[in-house]
Amino acid sequence: MTLDWETLDRRARSGDQPGVTRLLLEAGEAERLAFARTVEAGIKAVDPDVYWRAPVNPAPGYALAVVGTAPGASRAATVLLRRGLRGAWRSVQVDRLLRIAAARELAWLGDLGTRLAVRLPARDVWDGGDWEFTAALMRAGGVQPPVTEGVVRGWLAAFIRPRGHQAPPLIMRMRDDPHLDRLLPGVFEIDGMGAVIVNAIWGDDSSLPETAIRFHDVVAALTAEGRLERKTILAATVDRLARGDKPHALRPFVLLHDKLAPTVDEIATHALDYARLLAESPGPVAAMAQRALRTLDDTGLLGLETLLEASFPALLRKEKALVKTQISWLEKVARREPGRAGEVFETVAAAFGHSALDIQERALTLVGKHLPGLPPATVSRLAEATVVLAGDLPARAATLFGATGLAETAAPPEAVAELPAPAGPAPMPPSIASAAELAEEVAALVHEQSGVRWERVLAALVTLHSAGERDALAAALPPLLDRYPGDLVEHPWNSGSALVCLGTAIRMATVPPRDDSAHRRLFSAVRSAWQEGHRGGGGVKLSTLPDGVLALRVAEIAVHLNGSMQPMLVATPTQVNGNLDPAVLLDRLTRAEAEGWQPWSFDLEQALLRLPRTPAAADVAAGAALLVSPAGRQFAQWLTSGGLPDPVSESFTQHPRKHAHNGYIWDPDVPRRVVARLRPSRDGGLRLERQLLTLHPQQAPEYSPQHFRNIEGVLAMVLPHHREVAAAWALGELAALADQDQRGGGRLLPLLAECAGPIGPALTTAMAYTLGAKQESDRAAAVDAFLTLAAGSEPFAGAVGAVLADLSSDSAVKLGRVVPALADAHRAGASAAVWELLTTALPALLTTRSRAVPELLELATQVAVALGARAAIPGLAEVASRPGSSRLVQEAKRLRSTLSQ
Structure with missing residues (x-):
């Protein structure tokens, strides 16, 4: 049969890969080579939409034709890397491709595989299908794969998300893999590889059996049986953790480290690495390093200088449980080495600068307990270190150090930063000229x-x-x-x-x-x-x-x-x-x-x-x-x-619909969502007006709303002097930042803060939700907006506080996310607005069971000291008078004492 494009194209478009293969195999080599330019021209002429709009994607058939006619690896790779064909490698029937290559006696198949492998994507790798295609070509050509990020990602993804449900267990596939020794080191060396493991193994994937062996288990098992060298794997694990990455990408390596269970001698080999991990790494990694160093210290193999050097930054970490453990550890060391107790307690004094008052108090209490046995020079330096204490602790420190016969060292009142006057929005850039x-x-x-x-x-x-x-x-x-x-x-x-x-x-x-x-x-x-x-x-x-x-x-x-x-x-x-x-x-x-x-x-x-x-x-x-x-x-x-009158803006509460069996019909469950509805305040007006000012939310929350994603600026610029309207339309998306853990929508808030118009329930609710967003970038955007509004003349913070109290009462907003954002706003100079928010929210929150209320009380103490506030907060005295020494009671007592001075 003579090769012609119409026949080949028809078979490719019908998904007939066997037919394309027969067509190529029945032709002679000279005819195939002569047909190469026709194939290239035909593929170039294909409408790109065909690859993803046609009932059957013709790209796999085209790929067979490319390998069956190309004169060399370079020409074949150029065509296979075209946009339409690039996405279909995984769908090519490789056995038929290899039959074609064998019939042509191609010597460049391995070269083709290498050329394609170096172009494997380093992002958005799903199941390694593209890697398997290129690996088959390299294997047939007898060449080793290049160690690139795309290759390693594809190789790893093919292991942990095997194509087909009957794949052998992961440990068997990895043990027998010919590329294990060559490519496994890249999993440790390339940033972000841990995320590939996390997304596959810990993600929601129904295709993985519940008994699937996890990556860290497999590597540890292969190490135990001698297939992998223990020293190399442990060193690679510690090195990966020491070089850092995003926290979730480090998780598999933390688990692998724990699975390897390093001995004391192995820990000692990497002592300096563990010290660095304790000081600088994400919380779970730092906790692991802390455990390893304590094991080393218990055996007397950890130098005190190494411990103290790592402790200074560790005592300022935000993970309070880790800091408390470190303080207790240092107290134990001071008892064990009384001759160097002064150095130890000066290290403990680093915790005076911690952002949490209870940590500062714990460190001050510990130092005060041991003051009588410390040299005068050490006591003097400790007294000087108390200047960074906050809340009611400077006064306690002055009393404590005054009792030793030294001059009082009470810190000067904390200076309250002032917000600069709003600069206003910038002018538009110059017009486009050409x-x-x-x-x-x-x-x-x-x-x-x-x-x-x-x-x-x-x-x-x-x-x-x-x-x-x-x-x-x-x-x-x-x-x-x-x-x-x-x-x-x-x-x-x-x-x-x-x-x-x-x-x-x-x-x-x-x-x-x-x-x-x-x-x-x-x-x-x-x-x-x-x-x-x-x-x-x-x-x-x-x-x-x-x-x-x-x-x-x-x-x-x-x-x-x-x-x-x-x-x-x-x-x-x-x-x-x-x-x-x-x-x-x-x-x-x-x-x-x-x-x-x-x-x-x-x-x-x-x-x-x-x-x-x-x-x-x-x-x-x-x-x-x-x-x-x-x-x-x-x-x-x-x-x-006078222009466009303000519409009527009202809060509206949505509740999720449920099945007959009382189960929510969408996931994740949201107990309720507060949005807004709008209606115009006049009849008539502009043609654009009524539709812009009319919003009737549905009764149930919308799942994962993304109507204004990446076009926040477009939304804000429609009505720049009626920001309440834009906030009402986007409120569902902003709420989803907190109750569905979406990301990115917070970019709208700073834009609205620079706009004008009254601040109503939509904007204050949007602020409350975004302050409680899961993603730090969205919370940062909320803080920026908070600062801009606080620098203006219109009051808003009290209304935000009332909404926060309501949404936090049933965890529609997680209060623990809100506190750091408010602390940032306080430190940036919006203390008065933060205090207004806190005094509005606290009376209602004191009666809830939210675990973050003590942190909110602690922040209130810091703000009150900075402002010199003396206002009474309803319900605070009752909480402070409760029996017991819970954190809630302690912080309530601290705030009551501060406000009564």
Whole structure:
């Protein structure tokens, strides 16, 4: 049978790999080589969408054809690494590929495997299918795999997530693997490899049997039987821990270390490494190192200098249990070596600088107990070290050291940092000046959307097109449509997105097609929005959420770009938060009137929604009153009426629905979620207005909401002077940061803090949820927003405290996450706002069983001392009067004493 592309393509598209194989095997080598260019050209001509939209992916069949016709490894690798074929390696029937290679007597199969292996991805490796494909080629070619991150990740993933449910046990597969000695060291040497193990073995994977042997068990077992050298594995484990990584990526190596159970002599060999781990590593690693060093100390093999040097940073760690153990250990050492007790207790004094008052108190109590036996010089240095004590402890230290006959060393009152006045949002960056620069910004926009970038791109597209730069635009922009077809070209999954609307606008601005279905749909969407006053619904794909305003504006540009042309957009903001200076808008509308053009409808409405809430300057109001065009009169009326009235914003509690068997229908379970609902406070207004200000949440919480993910700036810039509205729309996502442990949404809060408008229940609830987010980056964003709001004039912290008390009462928000964030805000200068929050939240929280209430009381003591506060907190005296010495009672007594001084 003669080789022809139509036959091969038909078989590949039907998934007939045996048929493709027969076609290649029945041809002669000369015919196969002559067919190589046809295969390459045919693959290049295939629509990329075919690889993931067709009923059957033809890429595996194409891959067989590449190996069956290519003249060498370089040409074959170039084609196999194309985007469409690259994702199908795991689906190639390797036995058929090897039959083809054997028939051709290929000497370069191993070289091909190596070329492909070095391009294996170092991220997002799932089950090692791509590694197995390249490994089969290298094995057939008799070559060893390169030791790269992608190779090691794929090799490891293939072990711990075997393809197929009948794979032999992990220990058998690893013991017999020919690459074990070559690639296993990379698991220890390459950062992040532990995460591959954690995600596979400890993740939620129903394909793994419950009895699956875990990675650390297997390595330890192979070490015990002599397949792996113990000294090498232990050294690699300790070295991996000492070089550090993310905590979850170190977990398998901690377990492996414990499974190896190092002897005292082995621990002594790595004593300095353990000391470093105790001082610098994540909590579980530091605890492991502490146990190892204590074992060494018990046998007399740990030098005191090493212990003391490691103890200084260890006593300042946030893991309080570890610090308490270290203090007790040092006390034991001081008793054992009385001649060096002074050095030991000066080391203990490092804990005076710990962030927790109970740790400071424990260290001070221990030092005070042993003061009589210490030399005067040591006592003097210890007294000097007490200057870092906080809360009520400086006064206790002064009394303690005064009782020894020394002068009192009471620390001066803690200085309260002052928040600087808000700097205000920055001005917008300069306008885009050329088609080439616009193309760069569009490419950047596809990769990372932001409100500022969107505004610059839209303004430049309109301005450059109207200025006669159409040839430059036609040269610079259309290649982007080919480069990003999944974003800028309409597909069923992205129809109505702002990026797809932008792609249509680019086509209209450069080489307008005679008939464009996407353009027709956008025209219908714009007309529907104008006539009916809403976006989306009725077959219109634009989002009904606030981000749909951006898509509607881009659609408006695409529809009118070659028709009722205007030389510029009037809604482009003057500041990065979306604010539009009324004087600038006056200048734009004055120009429009003078030149005889009208702003497009939704461009003008967005401009009005971006005007400040404060009354316009007299000269601006007077200038607006002189305008006679429809847009000018609408602008003047907007200024006179005071702009957009605040909507009614109310809290709304959602409860998850349950099955008939009383089980939640979504996971993880959320006891309740507090969101917000909105309704306009007037009838009529702008066409964009009613939909933006109307929000009716569903009765049950939404699982994993991500409506505004990565477009937080777009949301904030729609209504920059009504931040309560944006907070209400995004509140479900912000709540999920705390009750579903999502990440990333906290980026919105600092943007809203820089916006304007009243602070209502939506924004205060959003603040409470984000302060309790699981991810530290989101909590940091909440602290940034807290500081910005605290520097303003509008009170808000008390309302946040009330919401926190409510949400913490049933652990909808974990209070333990909130305390460090509030401590950061206190240290940054927002002490007054933090105190307002605490005094509002504590009365309700004192009656709950939250384990973090003592930490909140401790923070309240620190803030009260810094501010010199003397206010009574309802319920505090009752808790402080309880019998016993629980942490709650101790901290309540401490705060009561501080407030009563």
